[in-house]
Amino acid sequence: MRKISRNLVAVAISTALVLPGVSGIATAQSSFGSSSFDTSSTSNSGSKSVKLKRALEKAITDDGHILSPAAEKRAQALLKRALNHELPFVYNFYQSTEFNPLTRITVLRFTPAEVDQALENLGNGVPLDFGGLSNISVPFGLAIGKDSDFYYVAVAEILG
Numbered sequence: 001m002r003k004i005s006r007n008l009v010a011v012a013i014s015t016a017l018v019l020p021g022v023s024g025i026a027t028a029q030s031s032f033g034s035s036s037f038d039t040s041s042t043s044n045s046g047s048k049s050v051k052l053k054r055a056l057e058k059a060i061t062d063d064g065h066i067l068s069p070a071a072e073k074r075a076q077a078l079l080k081r082a083l084n085h086e087l088p089f090v091y092n093f094y095q096s097t098e099f100n101p102l103t104r105i106t107v108l109r110f111t112p113a114e115v116d117q118a119l120e121n122l123g124n125g126v127p128l129d130f131g132g133l134s135n136i137s138v139p140f141g142l143a144i145g146k147d148s149d150f151y152y153v154a155v156a157e158i159l160g
Contacts, residue, residue, distance in 0.1 A: 048115050049144045049151065055122040056142055056153065064137050071141030074103055074156035079143035082107045082152045092150075102160035108153045115151045 061067055081087055087094045092109035110118070139158040144151065 068139035079154040
């Protein structure tokens with residue numbers, strides 16, 4: 001179990017490497033309050049949100065992982081919490097574990113410029129490095145949305 005956990009952390013770190021702006025650790029940032037947000041942006045096939053979701057899903061499924069409707073539902077609920085400013089972000093990163101079933105949840109927060117750079121990287125074939133996780137097929141789900149300042153990438157990985 002320790003090896004799986006270590007490899008799953010590598011997934012989050014590698015995602016942060018492809019999606020710039022998530023590195024470094026110093027002080028915690030929390031966002032509270034309300035703001036307008038858009039989870040319906042995934043209905044517009046030309047939006048950055050849709051392009052990012054498609055690119056990440058392709059990269060992750062190409063690495064042998066399985067897109068799961070159950071994990072997608074959990075990612076969507078997590079995205080809603082992020083957009084409602086209910087999650088404490090540390091350097092635009094949030095991660096936790098949920099139980100029943102065992103699920104690792106991660107949210108990354110990006111500026112529009114960082115999303116542009118990530119799309120360019122993924123479009124140029126910059127691979128996601130899953131740190132050996134490719135030997136383990138993990139069901140996952142993605143949800144992407146945006147508010148007035150950030151894009152949010154919510155990932156749920158069902159581990160058991």
